[in-house]
Amino acid sequence: MSLSRSPALARRLPILLILVVAIGGALLLHDRLSFEGLARHREALLAFRDANHAAAALTFVAAYMAIVLFSLPGALICTLTGGFLFGLFPGVLYNVAAASAGAVLLFLAARAGFGASIAARMAAQGGAVARLQAGLKESEWSVLFLMRLVPVVPFFVANLLPAFLNVPLHRFAISTVLGILPGALVYTSVGTGLGAVLARGEAPDLGIIFTPQVLGPLLGLAALSALPIVLRLARRGR
Incomplete structure (x- = not known):
């Protein structure tokens, strides 16, 4: 292997490793990170939390972070578990x-591995692709918040797409923290009542986010995020 190819391979190793772990995790963990698994281990989890709260919090945050990093199944279970183990506060802080x-x-692994080269190719192609990239660049904040607030956008897609569009790190980080906070509050709150639900052998009602009193404010935030795009298009139309 030539020395010129070594730096490129080194940059791509993290995202390639993430891809391998993600595929393996999807095959091996799809039925492990579930409500049934949480119900089986809830007493042990509570005992561990009560014995050493700091260690339990650090372990939880590290596990949740790994699940998101490797796009493993179980992120929603983790959010509920944060509320179950630590309450609404500081549970929502740990979750976020x-x-x-x-x-x-x-995001950093994807951008280092392929994102920069993909963004450069998109810009070099010109035409409709370059115009789309330029349009997204003009409305980056709005687009980033919309991807986080609209429930139909998968979380891992909202992590990877900005890397391929060469979004600045600070914009991605800020929009992620603020954009996931409303949903995290809802599901962490649901998790605070998870103990009684699991004790009855039931599963929580995750459709709560689609009820009018919850979905309405989320859609309102999404509309507010989209307002700059609408105003910009209206000015261009005039």
Whole structure:
């Protein structure tokens, strides 16, 4: 292998490793990180938390961060578990910190591995692709917040796409923390009542985010994020 290819391979190793772990995790963990698994181990988790709160918090944050980094199944279970183990506060802080840190690490790995070259190729192609990239660049904040606030955008897609569009790190990090906070508050709150639900052998109602009292404010935030795009298009139309 030539020396000129070594730096490129070194940059791509992290994202390639993440891809391998993500595929292996999807095959091996798809049925392990579940409500049934949480119900089986809830007493042990509570005992560990009560014995050493700091160690339990650090272990939880590290595990959640790894799940997001490697795009493993179970992120929603982790959010609920944060509320179950630590309450709404500081549970929501642990959830947001872990998810944001994992997202930032995945973003950095993707950008170092392929993102910069993909962005450069898009710009060099010209035409519609370059115009799309330029349009997204003008409305980066709005687009980033929309991807976080609209529930239909998968979390890992919202982590990878900005890396391929060469979004600055600080914009990605800020929009991630603030954008996931509303949803994290909702699901962490659901998690605070998870103990009683699991004791009855039931599963929590995760459709709560689609109820009018929850979905309405989220859509309102999404509309507010989209407002600069609408105003910019209206000015161009005039």
